[in-house]
Amino acid sequence: MEEQNKKILLVEDDPNFGTVLKDYLMMNDYDVVHAKNGMEGFEKFKKDDYDLCILDVMMPYKDGFTLAKEIREKNTEVPIIFLTAKAMKEDVLKGYKVGADDYLNKPFDSEVLLMKIKAIMQRKATDTVADSKQFEFKIGRFDLNSKLRFLKFDGGEPTKLSPKENELLRLLALHENDLMPRELALTKIWRDDNYFTSRSMDVYIAKLRKYLKPDTNVEILNIHGEGFRLVVNNQ
Amino acid sequence: MEEQNKKILLVEDDPNFGTVLKDYLMMNDYDVVHAKNGMEGFEKFKKDDYDLCILDVMMPYKDGFTLAKEIREKNTEVPIIFLTAKAMKEDVLKGYKVGADDYLNKPFDSEVLLMKIKAIMQRKATDTVADSKQFEFKIGRFDLNSKLRFLKFDGGEPTKLSPKENELLRLLALHENDLMPRELALTKIWRDDNYFTSRSMDVYIAKLRKYLKPDTNVEILNIHGEGFRLVVNNQ
DNA sequence: TCTAATGTTAACGTTTGGTTAAACCTAATT
DNA sequence: AATTAGGTTTAACCAAACGTTAACATTAGA
Numbered sequence: 001m002e003e004q005n006k007k008i009l010l011v012e013d014d015p016n017f018g019t020v021l022k023d024y025l026m027m028n029d030y031d032v033v034h035a036k037n038g039m040e041g042f043e044k045f046k047k048d049d050y051d052l053c054i055l056d057v058m059m060p061y062k063d064g065f066t067l068a069k070e071i072r073e074k075n076t077e078v079p080i081i082f083l084t085a086k087a088m089k090e091d092v093l094k095g096y097k098v099g100a101d102d103y104l105n106k107p108f109d110s111e112v113l114l115m116k117i118k119a120i121m122q123r124k125a126t127d128t129v130a131d132s133k134q135f136e137f138k139i140g141r142f143d144l145n146s147k148l149r150f151l152k153f154d155g156g157e158p159t160k161l162s163p164k165e166n167e168l169l170r171l172l173a174l175h176e177n178d179l180m181p182r183e184l185a186l187t188k189i190w191r192d193d194n195y196f197t198s199r200s201m202d203v204y205i206a207k208l209r210k211y212l213k214p215d216t217n218v219e220i221l222n223i224h225g226e227g228f229r230l231v232v233n234n235q
Numbered sequence: 236m237e238e239q240n241k242k243i244l245l246v247e248d249d250p251n252f253g254t255v256l257k258d259y260l261m262m263n264d265y266d267v268v269h270a271k272n273g274m275e276g277f278e279k280f281k282k283d284d285y286d287l288c289i290l291d292v293m294m295p296y297k298d299g300f301t302l303a304k305e306i307r308e309k310n311t312e313v314p315i316i317f318l319t320a321k322a323m324k325e326d327v328l329k330g331y332k333v334g335a336d337d338y339l340n341k342p343f344d345s346e347v348l349l350m351k352i353k354a355i356m357q358r359k360a361t362d363t364v365a366d367s368k369q370f371e372f373k374i375g376r377f378d379l380n381s382k383l384r385f386l387k388f389d390g391g392e393p394t395k396l397s398p399k400e401n402e403l404l405r406l407l408a409l410h411e412n413d414l415m416p417r418e419l420a421l422t423k424i425w426r427d428d429n430y431f432t433s434r435s436m437d438v439y440i441a442k443l444r445k446y447l448k449p450d451t452n453v454e455i456l457n458i459h460g461e462g463f464r465l466v467v468n469n470q
Numbered sequence: 471t472c473t474a475a476t477g478t479t480a481a482c483g484t485t486t487g488g489t490t491a492a493a494c495c496t497a498a499t500t
Numbered sequence: 501a502a503t504t505a506g507g508t509t510t511a512a513c514c515a516a517a518c519g520t521t522a523a524c525a526t527t528a529g530a
Contacts, residue, residue, distance in 0.1 A: 031350065033347075033350070046428065047337065047354075048354050147414060148413070148414055148458065148464065149458055149461070160458075160459075160517095162459070162517070162518055162519080163459070163460060163518080163519095164518080164519070165518095196520070196521070197520090198475095198476095199476090199520085199521075199522090200519070200520055200521080202475090202476060202477065202478085203477090203478080203479090203519085203520080203521090204519090205476090205477085206476095206477060206478055206479085209477090222475085222476065222477090222527095222528095224474095224475065224476080224527090224528055224529075225474090225475070225528090225529095397506075397507055397508080398507080398508095399507075399508070400507095431509070431510065432509085433486095433487095434487090434509080434510075434511090435508070435509055435510080437486090437487060437488065437489085438488090438489080438490090438508085438509080438510095439508090440487090440488085441487095441488060441489060441490090444488090457486090457487065457488090457517095459485095459486070459487080459516090459517055459518075460485085460486070460517090460518085
């Protein structure tokens with residue numbers, strides 16, 4: 001079977017730089033769609049599936065961060081790389097809680113970009129192929145359907161789960177009987193790691209514990225300073 | 236089994252440009268029929284089945300939008316790509332709610348066109364092969380005939396459905412007991428995804444729920460932020 | 471014993487969905 | 501040309517769902 005080229009959405013308003021970059025990427029066997037501004041970028045994003053988005057931050061009408069946020073609403077998985085100005089400080093970037101996979105200061109070495117792209121694709125290949133298909137879990141006497149977002153106890157009436165409840169429980173289930181690091185949930189689900197999101201996560205842990213109460217053999221344990229552990233006592 | 240070439244209807248009044256484009260597409264293994272104006276385009280469209288239509292917007296006698304509308308009346312599925320003048324604004328295009336799959340500004344990069352075509356064909360290939368032939372559904376005690384657009388309860392008098400009601404219920408039925416994503420309905424039926432079409436869809440969901448009331452085992456559930464689910468409780 | 475981490479509940483603001491009715495549009499009819 | 505009817509969209513209002521934050525309580529571990 002023929003390997004399909006990876007598809008990249010490149011949003012860059014500088015026509016010269018954009019074209020050069022596009023050509024360079026295409027020379028390296030990527031399919032590249034080039035949008036000239038944030039608006040157009042979002043339109044193109046909606047029209048197709050991409051393996052990676054490369055967004056310039058400084059753009060007229062709609063900056064890269066705003067665009068990234070819109071993209072995230074549609075798709076929580078697709079990797080995003082920001083092209084930023086040299087001057088921008090780390091903390092400014094962190095302020096925009098978007099969940100980028102990488103930042104790159106302009107001007108940058110195209111070799112570096114290529115390596116980053118490869119690394120990101122690799123990462124995605126290993127951690128989503130196996131994961132993404134897993135939507136159903138048996139947790140003690142519960143059945144979690146993560147696609148339809150419900151939790152059934154003993155095959156009875158399903159309880160609806162909110163998106164966050166669902167993702168958190170799914171992540172715990174993926175690590176059943178093992179440590180699910182706090183940080184993992186925060187970066188994967190909240191896409192940010194600070195005091196407040198951490199507290200928010202605790203709130204969701206409390207909610208999940210309530211849901212799981214009916215089965216006394218199932219519990220969510222805390223590992224102080226590390227994370228949580230979904231334990232299922234067999235028998 | 237021999238793979239059949241995809242068939243493209245190209246409607247373009249500029250003879251030079253049209254011929255060049257036709258040749259280019261044929262070189263890339265598409266079967267292309269070239270019509271020189273809207274009138275002729277519609278004649279050819281009626282005479283055959285096409286996998287894609289590429290329509291120039293600016294044409295004498297019958298412009299591309301008008302032609303597209305006529306095509307849509309005959310066929311709600313076939314993808315349409317418009318070739319537009321550079322000057323045309325997004326919102327002008329949006330005004331013509333025809334349901335295009337893409338727009339392309341002239342002059343354009345032929346590579347881009349080719350990629351768009353591939354993407355569109357791909358999309359169609361994955362989501363209609365199995366679906367498109369199914370027009371009759373049993374939904375609990377209801378029978379939906381999607382071709383004739385009626386809904387029968389217990390084999391009694393059929394209720395007539397409007398086109399939108401019909402397509403929406405059909406799409407739900409195709410995903411019975413599974414998630415039918417909001418976005419899917421919006422892009423497939425409304426061919427646009429914005430606040431208002433989304434609200435319009437909600438209105439139709441309400442209408443369908445009313446129709447389905449007689450059978451208490453049938454319901455349309457909402458999955459917050461995701462879409463809807465047509466559930467049939469067996470027994 | 472003292473501090474940082476966690477548990478829990480409730481309040482709040484925001485987004486999304488449910489529903490109804492009016493406005494709008496188009497094609498057919500008068 | 502005006503009217504009507506069917507279909508669809510838009511508007512408005514309300515309710516439900518969600519996520520975050522604050523506040524206070526409890527616990528773990530240095």
